[in-house]
Amino acid sequence: MTDYASILREARRIVIKIGSQQLIDDRTGQAHMGRFYALGCEIAALRARGVEVVLVSSGSVALGRPRLNLPASSKLRLDEKQAAAAAGQPVIIQTWDQEFSKHGFHAAQALLSPSDTESRRRWLNSRNTLETLLALGAVPVVNENDTVATEKLRYGDNDRLAARVAQLVSADLLVILSDVDGLYDSDPTTNPDAKHIPYVKQVTGDITALAGPTRAETAGTGGMATKIAAAEMAMAAGCSTVITRGDREQPITALLDGARATWFEADVSPESAKRVWIANSLAHEGRLFLDEGATRAVKQGHSLFAAGITEVEGRFGRGHAIRLVDHDGEEFATALPGYDSDELRVICGLQSDQIEDALGYKRGYATVPAADLVLDDPKVKQTEEVSR
Numbered sequence: 001m002t003d004y005a006s007i008l009r010e011a012r013r014i015v016i017k018i019g020s021q022q023l024i025d026d027r028t029g030q031a032h033m034g035r036f037y038a039l040g041c042e043i044a045a046l047r048a049r050g051v052e053v054v055l056v057s058s059g060s061v062a063l064g065r066p067r068l069n070l071p072a073s074s075k076l077r078l079d080e081k082q083a084a085a086a087a088g089q090p091v092i093i094q095t096w097d098q099e100f101s102k103h104g105f106h107a108a109q110a111l112l113s114p115s116d117t118e119s120r121r122r123w124l125n126s127r128n129t130l131e132t133l134l135a136l137g138a139v140p141v142v143n144e145n146d147t148v149a150t151e152k153l154r155y156g157d158n159d160r161l162a163a164r165v166a167q168l169v170s171a172d173l174l175v176i177l178s179d180v181d182g183l184y185d186s187d188p189t190t191n192p193d194a195k196h197i198p199y200v201k202q203v204t205g206d207i208t209a210l211a212g213p214t215r216a217e218t219a220g221t222g223g224m225a226t227k228i229a230a231a232e233m234a235m236a237a238g239c240s241t242v243i244t245r246g247d248r249e250q251p252i253t254a255l256l257d258g259a260r261a262t263w264f265e266a267d268v269s270p271e272s273a274k275r276v277w278i279a280n281s282l283a284h285e286g287r288l289f290l291d292e293g294a295t296r297a298v299k300q301g302h303s304l305f306a307a308g309i310t311e312v313e314g315r316f317g318r319g320h321a322i323r324l325v326d327h328d329g330e331e332f333a334t335a336l337p338g339y340d341s342d343e344l345r346v347i348c349g350l351q352s353d354q355i356e357d358a359l360g361y362k363r364g365y366a367t368v369p370a371a372d373l374v375l376d377d378p379k380v381k382q383t384e385e386v387s388r
């Protein structure tokens, strides 16, 4: 039997998404404390193995309903939904923090809107905050910023939000905890003969066609279709995905022990997916000219520091793709700089400890971290063709 659990054993950074239905006690409409407790223990166990975890937690609308005397299953108007989310989100964050604190770490709330991951500048800000939280040992607890989300301006469901978060933090695994143990060839809640699908190598039209909407009349949104879309998005960023039940006592341990699930295995790593993406960015909005020392360092795979930049050409935003030019005048790499062109004109040639005085602030330790630059290499473009 194929050991799909090795995907989980080998993952170093995991995004776990848990749906509303898993977090609400059907009988009371309140938080299902057993589920919060169980997943808190599982996250602590992952962290003890050195795995970094980001949690995408649904449930704000469902947990907010009883607090505002809104019935558990009625259809809500947009303003009622926003209000319920505002009342329920504190319960989510407080409950997760209470559970995590038992294990010596904390929850940190991150509420995202589509503009936070679609606009380049905000994408970088969101990424930096999540990275910093992980570096400082917290568990980011992410949800859609439902109080400002409108029907048009929203991710719509937390499955796709979780995939975006997985892309944002370059996770190597997305775990979707649902009320079903994976993908079947038809909806198992209506067809008892539905056949389980344990492994998906590629999300094709045939796979997408299997997924139907949710049957849940209470809390769930999206059904299997949004989970497949999430898996497809995550895989494009080199992140494998697994869909399994969240109502087990130890859902992550169960996966490690071979519990039934559907595994979508990415065939590239998050790092190489990102390198392919950078290398193939077509619209380069400017160029940075490097001195000899910086050229050598970057060609050896090191980060670029402002001190080695001699000239800035063009107008570009922070995180927009630009080209690097070596001391002989040859373009040799593509980079996503941590500063825009105006800022770079101020700091080029400066030592790192002079940047804050010059700009009034400083971002990150390098002007372009090594992970955000790719040397020209025909092999990188070939990798993309192979992975398509």
Ligand SMILES: Nc1ncnc2c1ncn2[C@@H]1O[C@H](COP(=O)(O)OP(=O)(O)O)[C@@H](O)[C@H]1O
Residues within 6 Å of the ligand: 018, 019, 020, 021, 022, 177, 178, 179, 180, 182, 183, 184, 185, 186, 187, 188, 189, 210, 211, 212, 213, 214, 215, 216, 219, 220, 221, 222, 223, 224, 225
């Ligand atoms: N092909 C399928 N395989 C598995 N589940 C399916 C399929 N088609 C539709 N579904 C439905 O999707 C539901 C899971 O989605 P959803 O209720 O939105 O869960 P969550 O609350 O975890 O987001 C299942 O309970 C099932 O009714």
Ligand SMILES: N[C@@H](CCC(=O)OP(=O)(O)O)C(=O)O
Residues within 6 Å of the ligand: 018, 019, 020, 021, 057, 058, 059, 060, 061, 062, 085, 143, 144, 146, 156, 157, 158, 159, 219, 220, 221, 222, 223
């Ligand atoms: N942001 C919403 C959840 C949206 C959503 O996708 O819910 P679910 O299908 O339960 O994961 C909330 O917290 O209520």
